[in-house]
Amino acid sequence: MSKVVKKMMIDDLQERLADRKDFLVLDISKLDAISNNNLRMELEKKGITLLGVKNSLLRVVLRGAGMDTLDGSLSGPSTIAWGGEDIVGLSREMADWAKKIEELEIKGGAVDGQEVDSDGVTGISKGPSRTELIGQIVGLALSPGATLSGALLGLGGTLAGQLKAIADKENNEDEGGDAA
Incomplete structure (x- = not known):
């Protein structure tokens, strides 16, 4: 990937994440196309956005925003989720989907810019x-x-x-x- 393309992708990711300090990191790579599409459509109705990202580019964006690099969560295929009413609502929604779809894995996330592991996300969803x-x-x-x-x-x-x-x-x- 050329530097120009990387720069464009990083700029786009920075624009999309803007001032977001709360988001989750998921692995939806094992979902079939129909389940993936259904998940995205249902979440879109609730104001939740999913975006597949390249881990190295997300690390650059997070470092630029002064956030932890989520080293524990950013391994393997990653999709970030943000939106909804608040981080608790987002965590609840994703925890519910993880129960419905076994292939969906919650890897962790960020709450107010601080890294949270998958157990932390589960704890937040219960609050x-x-x-x-x-x-x-x-x-x-x-x-x-x-x-x-x-x-x-x-x-x-x-x-x-x-x-x-x-x-x-x-x-x-x-x-x-x-x-x-």
């Missing part, structure tokens, strides 16, 4: 997504206010119930006193 974490944080932030509100409403409800009972009792006495 909460960004949206779930935000929901948990909001719930924790609102919890003291909800507790205080519930306590005040509970006391207010009890007091209102007692006042109503006293008022009803007085009304009954007034009605009963006029008839006698």
Whole structure:
């Protein structure tokens, strides 16, 4: 491969990966054409992109971006996957596909620019997504206010119930006193 072609490929890869710090490295070389096509079409619907890469070119791009070179993951045929809601969603999706298609192998990846092995990707896939974490944080932030509100409403409800009972009792006495 000539230097000009390598430079063009590196530039294209840099453009595609741009500021991405989260992606996975897969081996889909053992998939047949139909499975490969189905996988790519389903992932495309979810905003996930697959790109077959030459390991040496990816290393150059990663070094240029100041990231680890993923030495543990970049051996043999490699396909990088990125996109989706977040790295947790991407990891979940790829872990699900790896269960469905035995030939699909998750070799590792990068999370915030740091190398993660295949076990790490599996661990990430089991964690909460960004949206779930935000929901948990909001719930924790609102919890003291909800507790205080519930306590005040509970006391207010009890007091209102007692006042109503006293008022009803007085009304009954007034009605009963006029008839006698």
